Amino acid sequence: MITFLLNQQEHVVENIDPNTTVLDYLREHLQKTGSKEGCASGDCGACTVVIGHAGNVGIEYSAINACITLLGSLHGKQLITIEDLKDGECLHPVQQAMVDCHGSQCGFCTPGFVMSMFAYRKNNEQADRQSIIEALGGNLCRCTGYRPIVDAAVQMFEPPLRDQFDQTELAVLASLNAINEADGAVKLTGNSKHFFSPSTVKELADLLLEYPEARLVAGGTDLSLEITQFLRSFDCLIYIGRIEEMKTVVQMDDELDIGAAASYGSTKDALVALYPDLHELIDRLGSKQIRNQGTIGGNVGNASPIGDMPPVLIALGAKLVLRKGDVSRVIGIENYFVSYKKTSLETSEFIERIIVPKPQADSVFRVYKISKRLEDDISSSCGAFNINIVAGKVKKATIAFGGMAEIPKRASHCEQALIGKNWTDVTIAEAMDAMDKDFTPISDFRSSATYRLSSSRNLLRRLYLDYEQGEKSDREPSSNLLRVTQYA
Ligand SMILES: Cc1cc2nc3c(=O)[nH]c(=O)nc-3n(C[C@H](O)[C@H](O)[C@H](O)COP(=O)(O)OP(=O)(O)OC[C@H]3O[C@@H](n4cnc5c(N)ncnc54)[C@H](O)[C@@H]3O)c2cc1C
Ligand code: FES
Numbered sequence: 001m002i003t004f005l006l007n008q009q010e011h012v013v014e015n016i017d018p019n020t021t022v023l024d025y026l027r028e029h030l031q032k033t034g035s036k037e038g039c040a041s042g043d044c045g046a047c048t049v050v051i052g053h054a055g056n057v058g059i060e061y062s063a064i065n066a067c068i069t070l071l072g073s074l075h076g077k078q079l080i081t082i083e084d085l086k087d088g089e090c091l092h093p094v095q096q097a098m099v100d101c102h103g104s105q106c107g108f109c110t111p112g113f114v115m116s117m118f119a120y121r122k123n124n125e126q127a128d129r130q131s132i133i134e135a136l137g138g139n140l141c142r143c144t145g146y147r148p149i150v151d152a153a154v155q156m157f158e159p160p161l162r163d164q165f166d167q168t169e170l171a172v173l174a175s176l177n178a179i180n181e182a183d184g185a186v187k188l189t190g191n192s193k194h195f196f197s198p199s200t201v202k203e204l205a206d207l208l209l210e211y212p213e214a215r216l217v218a219g220g221t222d223l224s225l226e227i228t229q230f231l232r233s234f235d236c237l238i239y240i241g242r243i244e245e246m247k248t249v250v251q252m253d254d255e256l257d258i259g260a261a262a263s264y265g266s267t268k269d270a271l272v273a274l275y276p277d278l279h280e281l282i283d284r285l286g287s288k289q290i291r292n293q294g295t296i297g298g299n300v301g302n303a304s305p306i307g308d309m310p311p312v313l314i315a316l317g318a319k320l321v322l323r324k325g326d327v328s329r330v331i332g333i334e335n336y337f338v339s340y341k342k343t344s345l346e347t348s349e350f351i352e353r354i355i356v357p358k359p360q361a362d363s364v365f366r367v368y369k370i371s372k373r374l375e376d377d378i379s380s381s382c383g384a385f386n387i388n389i390v391a392g393k394v395k396k397a398t399i400a401f402g403g404m405a406e407i408p409k410r411a412s413h414c415e416q417a418l419i420g421k422n423w424t425d426v427t428i429a430e431a432m433d434a435m436d437k438d439f440t441p442i443s444d445f446r447s448s449a450t451y452r453l454s455s456s457r458n459l460l461r462r463l464y465l466d467y468e469q470g471e472k473s474d475r476e477p478s479s480n481l482l483r484v485t486q487y488a
């Protein structure tokens with residue numbers, strides 16, 4: 001049984017197949033058909049709903065894709081859908097702005113846009129066009145055009161907001177706290193399948209010993225696609241999003257210690273403070289909805305060769321804390337990836353934490369993502385460079401790529417061609433040639449093999465030019481991710 005607030009009302013669910021998504025539950029079980037299904041893969045945003053969490057200073061609102069969110073993950077949260085925005089006969093200011101600015105034609109995308117705008121309005125006091133565009137990056141419209149929608153998102157800030165959600169916030173907070181503080185295991189069972197939602201690492205470790213075949217769900221932004229796109233049905237799922245210990249981001253003397261269940265949204269600031277170049281990469285990782293749910297632990301756990309964080313973490317020399325039962329071990333992240341989607345994780349073992357070293361003196365870190373679309377697109381390749389340059393010579397170089405091999409992989413020949421050499425364009429040209437020995441990429445719908453190799457070679461040149469430009473102008477070189485984006 002799980003309990004959540006459906007808008008303001010306590011809602012209990014039991015005896016339902018735990019592979020059910022929030023969207024299917026809304027549309028097929030509750031006949032709430034305002035949230036639409038466009039893609040069922042987190043790409044179009046038509047299904048966007050808003051989740052309210054009990055935060056430190058009230059309710060925190062996040063837009064998420066209902067099509068790839070599993071119902072069981074709603075326990076202890078508030079679910080707000082498009083049906084809940086109107087207050088009696090009065091449209092919500094977000095809806096009114098969409099009407100006033102002619103932000104809707106066929107209307108299929110409109111509920112999703114409105115919900116993304118609603119979350120943005122609740123989280124911001126002022127309109128900022130750039131951050132509005134970022135907040136709407138996960139919503140697609142095929143007919144209205146984006147200009148009137150962005151205009152509406154600016155206009156919705158004109159009336160000061162005091163809506164029904166402000167008026168009931170304290171009561172909602174009290175209800176959420178009561179649900180979250182109630183004793184007892186949280187478990188959803190139906191159709192002989194189980195969804196467990198432990199609240200401690202110990203509980204998780206014990207559950208994995210008892211159910212070694214169980215699949216972990218963090219944000220579910222990869223795993224749910226196995227259900228919605230490949231029509232798989234899991235017998236046992238264990239959700240880790242309620243384990244607060246696994247959501248912490250802790251500053252140590254020399255390292256940043258990130259819980260495997262921490263979302264991109266909650267990790268970004270700490271990572272960017274250490275490595276400013278990660279700003280653009282994380283902003284381009286999926287959409288706002290995906291970053292609200294998705295985790296770095298899931299990105300590593302998924303072991304996809306085209307995940308964006310693995311090459312970054314390899315270049316930074318990150319370590320993983322793996323745990324099985326009461327026993328933990330620490331491995332270099334590079335050793336985690338064995339072959340295509342195969343990892344060194346043992347049965348019943350899981351990633352508990354990710355340890356990221358802080359930058360060393362004289363180190364330069366850059367990451368470049370190449371994708372067809374700027375927002376919400378998977379990389380065709382992603383190169384991360386961590387280089388120490390002392391007195392014009394390369395002292396250390398750790399370079400890793402995603403999208404260039406069956407696993408995220410170091411460019412070892414390229415590194416060797418740099419280490420101990422003068423940092424000059426001649427060295428860079430030799431290191432670019434050496435990269436040919438590191439990778440034999442494949443051709444697929446994202447890129448041809450030739451494009452992958454030549455663009456990756458050129459990322460090293462890009463890094464060199466960026467660095468030189470930064471040296472000459474006496475400032476940090478910019479990463480210019482936008483300039484290396486390939487528009488198809
Ligand atoms: C529309 C869309 C856009 C996307 N864009 C990008 C992108 O630009 N770049 C990118 O890299 N990815 C992208 N992704 C993929 C996905 O969002 C990321 O990989 C994300 O980090 C996955 O995290 P999650 O918490 O949702 O993982 P989940 O889906 O919960 O889990 C992923 C896998 O890891 C396993 N797992 C989860 N946690 C652990 C753990 N603690 N220990 C061991 N195994 C674990 C799960 O069992 C599962 O097999 C996109 C996905 C979608 C749907
Ligand atoms: S239906 Fe397209 S993102 Fe959910």
Ligand code: FES
Nearest residue numbers: 105106107141142
């Ligand atoms: S209004 Fe038709 S898809 Fe946006």
